[in-house]
Amino acid sequence: MKFIDWFLDRFRLKTSHKNIFEREIPEGITYFYCFGGIAFTAFVVCLISGLFLTVYYIPSEKEAYNSILRIHEEVTFGKLTRGIHKWSANVLIISMIIHSLRVFITKSYRPPRELNWMVGVLTFVIVMLEGFTGYLLPWDQKAYWATVVGTNIVGSIPIFGEEILLMVRGGYDVGGATLIRFYSFHVLWLPLMLFILLWAHFHMIKKLGISKPL
Numbered sequence: 352m353k354f355i356d357w358f359l360d361r362f363r364l365k366t367s368h369k370n371i372f373e374r375e376i377p378e379g380i381t382y383f384y385c386f387g388g389i390a391f392t393a394f395v396v397c398l399i400s401g402l403f404l405t406v407y408y409i410p411s412e413k414e415a416y417n418s419i420l421r422i423h424e425e426v427t428f429g430k431l432t433r434g435i436h437k438w439s440a441n442v443l444i445i446s447m448i449i450h451s452l453r454v455f456i457t458k459s460y461r462p463p464r465e466l467n468w469m470v471g472v473l474t475f476v477i478v479m480l481e482g483f484t485g486y487l488l489p490w491d492q493k494a495y496w497a498t499v500v501g502t503n504i505v506g507s508i509p510i511f512g513e514e515i516l517l518m519v520r521g522g523y524d525v526g527g528a529t530l531i532r533f534y535s536f537h538v539l540w541l542p543l544m545l546f547i548l549l550w551a552h553f554h555m556i557k558k559l560g561i562s563k564p565l
């Protein structure tokens with residue numbers, strides 16, 4: 352106990368805990384106010400399980416599918432880690448939708464929280480893109496054709512559609528270049544954007560507090 356006390360004191364964890372967890376919350380809030388926190392927990396689980404998956408996943412046209420099979424059948428706890436990654440992603444998306452509905456229904460998007468609502472909308476788009484880019488990675492028939500259809504929608508944008516489609520796919524067809532592009536966005540670019548957006552989200556929640564129920 353002495354060691355733990357010493358460690359917490361030297362790390363200044365006792366005070367920062369207070370900052371994070373001991374906040375005033377308005378009277379009359381319901382369990383629906385928990386869904387932002389549930390979404391964040393699912394995000395952390397997704398992140399950790401994803402980090403383990405990157406150790407074995409190979410983002411190449413020839414190896415991607417086999418590396419998924421290897422994770423599933425040979426790697427210790429590989430099947431479990433994949434399952435946790437998939438289900439935490441589902442929980443993240445569902446709880447984020449419920450959280451947005453709660454914010455909408457309680458009119459918490461009104462000033463002074465309108466900027467946080469906008470940050471939330473951007474977060475929503477980035478999380479959906481995480482789902483879309485991750486879907487291609489197993490590189491099986493379902494993933495391939497879902498991406499063909501999904502990216503075709505981008506191609507139908509007026510005027511710049513073809514240029515954007517080329518940029519998204521890295522060529523005219525969905526192929527190796529698309530896979531590497533999606534992998535890079537899935538594990539680097541989009542999570543980085545999410546870190547920044549969530550930091551801004553939580554910063555504003557900390558400063559403005561949670562809105563009083565109607």
Ligand code: HEM
Binds near residue numbers: 385386450561
């Ligand atoms: C990964 C996604 C998200 C996470 C982890 C997250 C997390 C949180 C948390 C923990 C809170 C504190 C209150 C609560 O839990 O209800 C909150 C509040 C808020 N969120 Fe989110 N959020 C996310 C997405 C969104 C989205 C998509 C929107 C809107 C489109 C949004 C808009 C807001 C607003 C306006 C507040 C302030 C609400 C109030 O003060 O009552 N958030 N968020």
